[in-house]
Amino acid sequence: MCSKLVKRAYKYRFYPTGEQCEQLARTFGCVRHVYNRALAERSRAWTQEQRRISYAESDKMLTQWKRDLETHWLTEPSKGPLQAALRNLQSAYDKFWRKQTGYPQFKKKGRSKESATYFSNCFTYRDGQIRLAKQSEPLDIRWSRPLPDGASPSQVTVSKDARGRYHISILVEDTTIAHTPIGSAIGVDAGITSLYTFSSGEKVSNPRHEKRDRERLAKAQRVLSRKQKGSRNRAKARLGVARIHARIADRRRDHLHKLSTRLVRENQVIAIEDLSVRNMVRNRSLARAISDASWSQFRSMLEYKADWYGRTVVAVDRFYPSSKTCSTCGRINTTMSLHVREWTCPCGAFHDRDVNAAKNIEAAGLAVLACGDGVRPPRS
Structure with a gap:
């Protein structure tokens, strides 16, 4: 048997404090804004000037947006998640040019999972605790399984799903031992x-995971459709639908x-x-x-x-x-x-x-x- 170094992500659930929730919400909003604005600029440059904007150019544009008075609030979160949003956009364009996916789409608030990626210079990992940049307290993580011995995280991704659950994905280098070769x-x-x-x-x-909850899901969606848009009751009903979808996805995964x-x-x-x-x-x-x-x-x-x-x-x-x-x-x-x-x-x-x-x-x-x-x- 031989061993090799591979990059593996370990995902855990965590429970943020009220202050951390507000800070993460602002970060998610800034990440979404930077992604959408960069996508709009790249689309405009191609349709009007037949010119492609590179990642380096979009990074310079981000610096200018931070200096503008109208978008000076982009300086509130850490710089890492904003740069990661531009990298994700570049990756989406690369897949589109290789005809692997469709054209990148704008991100809508509350329509999908929100996430922010922090690089190694934007968080600290010490004594089994992770503290994100510009946060005073470490995250309350439920360590359902330990990280590999001596692991040093290279980046972490914090996400919030439609159900309202917070998760953190920790990327580390791990030594895996190849299974004994067999002839089957x-x-x-x-x-x-x-x-x-x-x-x-x-x-x-x-297992037909979706079919097991189909009636319950249909009932929750009917309740959601009767709620007034923008009301608190609609937000509660939307959360009920998201919980059923999350339960189905968890069982399937x-x-x-x-x-x-x-x-x-x-x-x-x-x-x-x-x-x-x-x-x-x-x-x-x-x-x-x-x-x-x-x-x-x-x-x-x-x-x-x-x-x-x-x-x-x-x-x-x-x-x-x-x-x-x-x-x-x-x-x-x-x-x-x-x-x-x-x-x-x-x-x-x-x-x-x-x-x-x-x-x-x-x-x-x-x-x-x-x-x-x-x-x-x-x-x-």
Whole structure:
């Protein structure tokens, strides 16, 4: 077994004092303002002058905004979160230029999670306590698990979700020990009836986290719709809706963490489908179920955990006909509707649709790993 240094984030919940709540609220507001104003300036420069504004230019603009009398309040919070907002915007543009995401959107107050990132020169970590810049008291953190021995945080991100909970994510360098190499490989087929089907024949049932609270969520949303906009009762009703959403997300994340950790521990190679979830959710009949399955989040967990522990995740081409191909003889059926869950190949092999697809994904993943090529079938 070998070890290596990796950057890992440890997330904890904390309970700020009244003074810290006010200070964090001002910081969140300043971060949102800087992000939106920089986005507006970059959009204007491109539409009117056909010119791109770099991160260095936007950083100079931030300095000027702090000197202006109208926005002199930008000097109240620490400089770190404001510079981090510009870096996040630059990262959003980089992903847009690489066609990974859409064009950056403006941040709206109260519509999403609010966060602020502090670099190492904007906080102190001493005796197991974290004190943010311009705060007199350390944060009251619930240390649900200890940080690695001798860890020195390089940055922390403080966030507040729609439910009103505060969390802190601490980024540290940690030494991970790669799991003992084993010869097992597994193919994973994503689905809705069965959340995941493995090439070993095992099926993981779909917990349907959103469906369990659907009636309660619908009732809370009806109550919210009847409240007057801007009233305190509407704010209370909005918080009730956010609590249900948070409970659903927490259950889903916990289930995916346990499943992904298990796969990484038990298998050296994990073959998955390269699904285009963005296009799949356009199907109005399946959009809710696909979003609840959270296939993209599961793939992300598999990839970073495999990188930590010396495993390999292989993504098979999304156009590979894994469901229509016989895993015994390799014959490809030209047509097979979605309602067909079991079928018999002319070679005599009887297949469960999902298990057969998982076996083909495993074989295709091993082929990609060995040959370094795609597995898209020929157009002929």
